[in-house]
Amino acid sequence: KVTGSRLWQSLMDLAKVGATPLGGNCRLALTDEDKAGRDLVISWFRDEGMSIRIDQIGNIFARREGRQTDLAPVMCGSHIDTQPTGGRFDGNYGVLAGLEVIRTLNEHKIETDHPIDVAIWTNEEGSRFVPVMMGSGVFSNTLTLEEALSAQDKAGISVRDELKRIGYAGTETVGGYDVKAYFEAHIEQGPVLDTENLPVGVVSGALGLYWYDVIVTGQECHAGPSPMSYRRDALKTSSQLINRILTIADSRQPDGRVTVGELDMHPNSRNVVPGRVKFSVDLRHSDKAELDKMHDEFTALLQAEKKEGIEIELKVVQKMPPTHFNKDCINRVRDAVNALKLPHIEMISGAGHDAVYLSRTIPTAMIFVPCIGGISHNEIEDARPDELEAGAHVLLNAMLAEAGS
Amino acid sequence: KVTGSRLWQSLMDLAKVGATPLGGNCRLALTDEDKAGRDLVISWFRDEGMSIRIDQIGNIFARREGRQTDLAPVMCGSHIDTQPTGGRFDGNYGVLAGLEVIRTLNEHKIETDHPIDVAIWTNEEGSRFVPVMMGSGVFSNTLTLEEALSAQDKAGISVRDELKRIGYAGTETVGGYDVKAYFEAHIEQGPVLDTENLPVGVVSGALGLYWYDVIVTGQECHAGPSPMSYRRDALKTSSQLINRILTIADSRQPDGRVTVGELDMHPNSRNVVPGRVKFSVDLRHSDKAELDKMHDEFTALLQAEKKEGIEIELKVVQKMPPTHFNKDCINRVRDAVNALKLPHIEMISGAGHDAVYLSRTIPTAMIFVPCIGGISHNEIEDARPDELEAGAHVLLNAMLAEAGS
Ligand SMILES: NC(=O)NCCC(=O)O
Numbered sequence: 001k002v003t004g005s006r007l008w009q010s011l012m013d014l015a016k017v018g019a020t021p022l023g024g025n026c027r028l029a030l031t032d033e034d035k036a037g038r039d040l041v042i043s044w045f046r047d048e049g050m051s052i053r054i055d056q057i058g059n060i061f062a063r064r065e066g067r068q069t070d071l072a073p074v075m076c077g078s079h080i081d082t083q084p085t086g087g088r089f090d091g092n093y094g095v096l097a098g099l100e101v102i103r104t105l106n107e108h109k110i111e112t113d114h115p116i117d118v119a120i121w122t123n124e125e126g127s128r129f130v131p132v133m134m135g136s137g138v139f140s141n142t143l144t145l146e147e148a149l150s151a152q153d154k155a156g157i158s159v160r161d162e163l164k165r166i167g168y169a170g171t172e173t174v175g176g177y178d179v180k181a182y183f184e185a186h187i188e189q190g191p192v193l194d195t196e197n198l199p200v201g202v203v204s205g206a207l208g209l210y211w212y213d214v215i216v217t218g219q220e221c222h223a224g225p226s227p228m229s230y231r232r233d234a235l236k237t238s239s240q241l242i243n244r245i246l247t248i249a250d251s252r253q254p255d256g257r258v259t260v261g262e263l264d265m266h267p268n269s270r271n272v273v274p275g276r277v278k279f280s281v282d283l284r285h286s287d288k289a290e291l292d293k294m295h296d297e298f299t300a301l302l303q304a305e306k307k308e309g310i311e312i313e314l315k316v317v318q319k320m321p322p323t324h325f326n327k328d329c330i331n332r333v334r335d336a337v338n339a340l341k342l343p344h345i346e347m348i349s350g351a352g353h354d355a356v357y358l359s360r361t362i363p364t365a366m367i368f369v370p371c372i373g374g375i376s377h378n379e380i381e382d383a384r385p386d387e388l389e390a391g392a393h394v395l396l397n398a399m400l401a402e403a404g405s
Numbered sequence: 406k407v408t409g410s411r412l413w414q415s416l417m418d419l420a421k422v423g424a425t426p427l428g429g430n431c432r433l434a435l436t437d438e439d440k441a442g443r444d445l446v447i448s449w450f451r452d453e454g455m456s457i458r459i460d461q462i463g464n465i466f467a468r469r470e471g472r473q474t475d476l477a478p479v480m481c482g483s484h485i486d487t488q489p490t491g492g493r494f495d496g497n498y499g500v501l502a503g504l505e506v507i508r509t510l511n512e513h514k515i516e517t518d519h520p521i522d523v524a525i526w527t528n529e530e531g532s533r534f535v536p537v538m539m540g541s542g543v544f545s546n547t548l549t550l551e552e553a554l555s556a557q558d559k560a561g562i563s564v565r566d567e568l569k570r571i572g573y574a575g576t577e578t579v580g581g582y583d584v585k586a587y588f589e590a591h592i593e594q595g596p597v598l599d600t601e602n603l604p605v606g607v608v609s610g611a612l613g614l615y616w617y618d619v620i621v622t623g624q625e626c627h628a629g630p631s632p633m634s635y636r637r638d639a640l641k642t643s644s645q646l647i648n649r650i651l652t653i654a655d656s657r658q659p660d661g662r663v664t665v666g667e668l669d670m671h672p673n674s675r676n677v678v679p680g681r682v683k684f685s686v687d688l689r690h691s692d693k694a695e696l697d698k699m700h701d702e703f704t705a706l707l708q709a710e711k712k713e714g715i716e717i718e719l720k721v722v723q724k725m726p727p728t729h730f731n732k733d734c735i736n737r738v739r740d741a742v743n744a745l746k747l748p749h750i751e752m753i754s755g756a757g758h759d760a761v762y763l764s765r766t767i768p769t770a771m772i773f774v775p776c777i778g779g780i781s782h783n784e785i786e787d788a789r790p791d792e793l794e795a796g797a798h799v800l801l802n803a804m805l806a807e808a809g810s
C-alpha cells in the first residue's frame with residue numbers, strides 16, 4: 001500500500017519550486033524553474049536507485065529494472081511544467097504518484113518481471129511553447145522532432161536552445177521502442193468526481209475536440225450619428241450566433257461540450273459600432289459521429305445567419321477525434337479500483353493529456369482523482385491527500401498487474 | 406458667395422500636417438503635429454488681418470472687428486485635433502469654413518456690426534486626453550480649468566505641461582464674456598445626408614447620451630472537463646443580454662440608438678469557459694423621457710437575467726441629457742438654407758460636438774454636410790467639395806444675419 005503522507009510531502013516540496021503568491025505554481029516549460037523541478041524529481045528517482053535517460057526532446061525516463069532483461073517497460077508518468085498561474089497537482093501528481101509506486105515497491109522489496117519507467121513529458125501545457133503536449137506528441141509520432149525543437153516562445157527563443165541552456169537536450173532517440181502499457185494518474189480538472197463525492201474515476205478515453213475561429217465582418221461606424229437601420233453591427237450578428245452555438249450541446253448531455261472562450265472586438269471602442277468580431281468555438285464529444293453532427297449544426301447556424309452586408313468566415317484550427325483507451329488497460333484500472341473497493345465511476349477525460357497522444361502507439365489508460373470544486377489551471381487548484389493516495393494506490397496495483405510480480 | 410475651391414485647398418493644406426498613409430490625419434491634441442496645425446491656421450487668420458487670443462486651456466480665437474466696438478462677438482468654429490486614424494474633415498471643416506467666411510467678407514469688403522470670432526477648441530476628440538470636448542467644456546463652465554489642465558495622457562503627461570511645451574498656454578481667462586451666437590459647421594459623421602442625397606442638414610440639437618459598463622461574473626473553468634450543467638458561463642449570460650439590449654431602440658426609430666461597442670473577456674482563452682465579461686452600453690435618444698424609458702428597460706433586462714451563480718454589476722459612466730439648440734439660431738440657419746434653395750432636412754446630431762457644450766451658455770446651432778458613406782473617425786473619411794462649399798455658404802449667411810451687415 002502506498003503512503004499518502006509521503007506522496008503529499010513530495011507534492012508540497014516540488015510546489016516550492018516556482019511557488020506563486022496565491023499558493024500555486026509557475027514552472028513554465030524549459031525555464032530555470034522547470035530545470036530546478038526536473039533536477040529535484042530526478043534526485044528523488046536516483047535516491048530510489050533508478051537509472052535516468054533523457055531523450056532529444058527532453059523527456060525524462062526513470063527506470064526501475066525488472067526481473068527479466070529485454071522485456072518492454074510498463075510506463076507511467078505525466079508532466080511537471082505548469083500554467084503561468086498553475087496549481088500544485090496538474091501533472092505533478094501523475095509523476096509523483098509514479099515515484100510513490102516505486103518507493104512502495106522498494107520498501108516492500110517487490111520485484112516485477114517488466115521494468116517500470118516513470119516519465120516526465122516535456123511541455124505538456126503549451127503555455128510557453130505551442131504545440132501543447134509536445135514531448136508525448138513527438139514520442140507518439142504525432143509531431144516531428146524538428147517541429148518541436150524549432151517551436152519558439154513569444155520572445156523568439158526556441159525549444160532547441162532552451163533545452164541546451166537548461167541541460168536537458170538529451171541524446172536518446174525519441175520513442176521508437178516498445179512500451180507494454182502506459183498509465184497516467186491526473187486530477188480530473190473538472191467538477192464531476194468532487195461533486196459526486198467519488199475518490200477515483202476510471203478513464204476510458206478522451207473527448208474528441210474540434211477547434212474553430214469565426215470572424216464576423218460588418219462595418220464600424222460612429223455609435224451616435226448612425227441610425228439603427230444603417231448599421232452593419234458585427235457584434236449583433238455574433239451575439240445571436242453565440243447564443244445559438246452555445247445550445248448545440250444541450251441535447252447531448254453529458255458528453256457534448258461547446259465553449260466560446262475567446263472573443264476579440266474591433267475596434268473595441270465605447271462609441272463605435274463594432275466592425276469586426278472574432279471568436280473561438282470549441283466543440284467536444286466522446287463520439288465521432290455526434291461530434292461531426294455538432295460540426296454540421298454549427299456550420300448550418302453560420303449559414304443561416306448570413307445576410308446582406310455581414311460577412312461570416314470560418315477557420316478550422318484543429319481537429320482531434322475522440323480517443324478510446326485500450327480495453328485491457330482500462331480493465332487493469334477497473335480491477336484495481338474494485339479490489340480496493342473504492343467508490344468510482346467510469347468517465348471520459350474532457351481535456352487533452354499526454355496519455356491521449358501516447359494511446360496512439362501504446363496501450364493506455366488513465367486514473368482520475370477529484371480536484372476541489374473542479375478548479376484547475378488556477379493557483380487555488382487543490383486536492384485532498386486521501387484521494388490522491390487512493391489514486392496512487394490504484395496506479396500501483398494496475399502497474400503491478402501489468403508488470404507481473 | 407464663398408469660394409469652394411479655396412476652402413478645399415485650405416482643407417488639403419492642413420491635411421498635410423500629420424498626414425497618414427491611407428489619406429487621413431493624425432494630429433492628436435497638443436502634440437507637435439497639433440502645434441504645427443495651429444501655427445498654420447493662425448498664419449492664415451493673420452493673413453486676413455485678424456487678431457489672435459489664446460486662453461488658459463489653449464483655445465484659439467481669431468477676431469475680425471465689427472463696425473461697433475463693445476458688441477458681443479458672433480462666433481463660429483470647431484477643432485483641428487484628430488483621432489489617431491482620423492480624417493481630413495472632422496473638426497477641420499468647421500474651422501476652415503469659418504476662415505472662408507472671413508476671406509469672403511474681406512474680399513467683398515463687407516463690414517459687420519458685431520465682431521466675428523473663429524474659435525479652435527482644444528482637444529475635442531478626447532483620444533489623447535479625457536474628458537472629450539475639453540476646451541469648449543471649460544468655456545461653458547461644464548469642466549473646471551483645473552480638471553482640464555491636470556488631465557494626463559497614457560504616458561502621464563499633463564495638458565498643462567503640453568500646452569506650455571507647444572507654446573499654447575495662453576493667459577486669457579477661459580470664457581466669462583458674452584457671445585451673441587455660436588454656429589458650428591461639421592460633417593455629419595453618419596449616413597443620413599449622404600444616403601438621402603442632401604447637401605445640408607439644419608441641426609436642431611443633439612441626442613442625449615447615457616453610458617454604462619456591465620460586468621457579468623460567473624466562474625472560469627476548463628472547457629474540456631466541465632459538463633455544460635456545471636458551468637457558470639459569463640459569456641452565455643452576456644450574449645443573451647446583448648441580444649436583448651440591442652433591441653431597445655427598435656421601437657424608437659429614428660432617434661433611439663443603442664450600441665455595445667466594447668467587450669472584454671476574462672481570461673479570453675480558447676479552452677476556458679469565460680469567468681468574467683465586461684461590456685459597454687451606449688443609449689441615445691433625442692427625448693429625455695424616452696431615454697429614461699430606455700434606461701428602465703435596460704436595467705429591467707439586467708434584473709431579469711440574474712440567476713444563481715451569475716453576478717451582474719452595472720456602472721453608470723456618464724449621463725448627458727438631450728441638447729436643444731437655440732430656436733433663433735436654428736432659424737438663422739434655416740433661413741440661410743432656404744435663401745440658397747438648398748435641399749435639406751432638419752436633423753439631430755447623433756454625436757457630441759463642441760457646440761453641445763457651448764449651447765449651455767451661448768445661443769447655438771449647427772450646420773451638417775454629408776460625409777461619403779457616413780464614414781468618419783477613419784482615415785478614409787471623405788466629403789464632396791460642392792457640399793462643403795454649400796455648408797460654408799450657409800454659415801456665411803447665418804453669421805452675417807446674426808452679426809448685422
Ligand atoms: N489539459 C489541457 O489543458 N489540455 C489542452 C487541450 C484541451 O483543451 O483539452
Ligand SMILES: NC(=O)NCCC(=O)O
Nearest residue numbers: 224271537755756757758
Ligand atoms: N464627435 C464625437 O465623437 N464625440 C464624442 C462623444 C460621442 O460619442 O458622441
